Amino acid sequence: MSEQIVEFKNVTKKYPRQVALDNVSFALPKGKIIGLVGPNGSGKSTILKLTAGLVHPNGGCITVNGQEAHRMIASQVAYLSELDTLYPFYTVAETIKFNAGLFADFDQKKAGEMLAYMQLDPDKKVKSLSKGNRGRLKIILALARRVPLILMDEPLSGLDPMVRDSIIRSLISYIDLSEQTLIMTTHEVAEVEPILDTVVAIQNGQVRGMVQVDDIRSNEGKGLVEWMKEILPS
Numbered sequence: 001m002s003e004q005i006v007e008f009k010n011v012t013k014k015y016p017r018q019v020a021l022d023n024v025s026f027a028l029p030k031g032k033i034i035g036l037v038g039p040n041g042s043g044k045s046t047i048l049k050l051t052a053g054l055v056h057p058n059g060g061c062i063t064v065n066g067q068e069a070h071r072m073i074a075s076q077v078a079y080l081s082e083l084d085t086l087y088p089f090y091t092v093a094e095t096i097k098f099n100a101g102l103f104a105d106f107d108q109k110k111a112g113e114m115l116a117y118m119q120l121d122p123d124k125k126v127k128s129l130s131k132g133n134r135g136r137l138k139i140i141l142a143l144a145r146r147v148p149l150i151l152m153d154e155p156l157s158g159l160d161p162m163v164r165d166s167i168i169r170s171l172i173s174y175i176d177l178s179e180q181t182l183i184m185t186t187h188e189v190a191e192v193e194p195i196l197d198t199v200v201a202i203q204n205g206q207v208r209g210m211v212q213v214d215d216i217r218s219n220e221g222k223g224l225v226e227w228m229k230e231i232l233p234s
């Protein structure tokens, strides 16, 4: 059984006016919290969309748990989009029920526990939730899936520091790293550093570096932001 959850081999992704990823190869370990970091437009979201099978590469090969990533990979992957994908007319409870209907692996009990932990009112309409509570609900929908791989695109973006803190804590409390791997893109590098195991730095459609966060601290005595500044020159 492979110890890698995701492998990119010579992957290129072109959009009409842009090469988003240029012959990229890397492998990501199982059972870790992995951060994809890098400047705007560097290719981070494209990596997640390719991994979720939502877009297709122009060249190269992507595997998840040894299987080629395509649309059917949805049964193995939970994907939290950076967009607001919730239906406004549903209540929180209806949103949970709807997702439980979509995904056979959806754990309604766990979703209920997370609702209580995050103090979300099940009877509230999504349209009446604050941005922070919509962000929390999206996190619950992703973490309640019993899948080996959870992908989160900018889960902290646009949220205030209190919400960001509660979301970061919910990630460590509710992800089961004995069975699951989390890959997230983020610009909030210093805030998520304490929970990250592995970091991949992306710039201009290329992987510039990959590191274990503990190694930067113990071998180099640096923080993640310092490492990024060195590896991603502006």
Ligand SMILES: Nc1ncnc2c1ncn2[C@@H]1O[C@H](COP(=O)(O)OP(=O)(O)OP(=O)(O)O)[C@@H](O)[C@H]1O
Pocket: 015, 016, 017, 018, 019, 020, 038, 039, 040, 041, 042, 043, 044, 045, 046, 047, 185
């Ligand atoms: N659907 C699309 N059509 C055309 N170009 C796209 C599309 N999606 C992404 N791109 C381009 O591909 C490049 C990589 O985009 P991507 O969204 O992967 O970057 P990112 O690192 O996630 O950026 P950000 O941090 O701003 O979210 C960018 O130049 C972007 O403009």
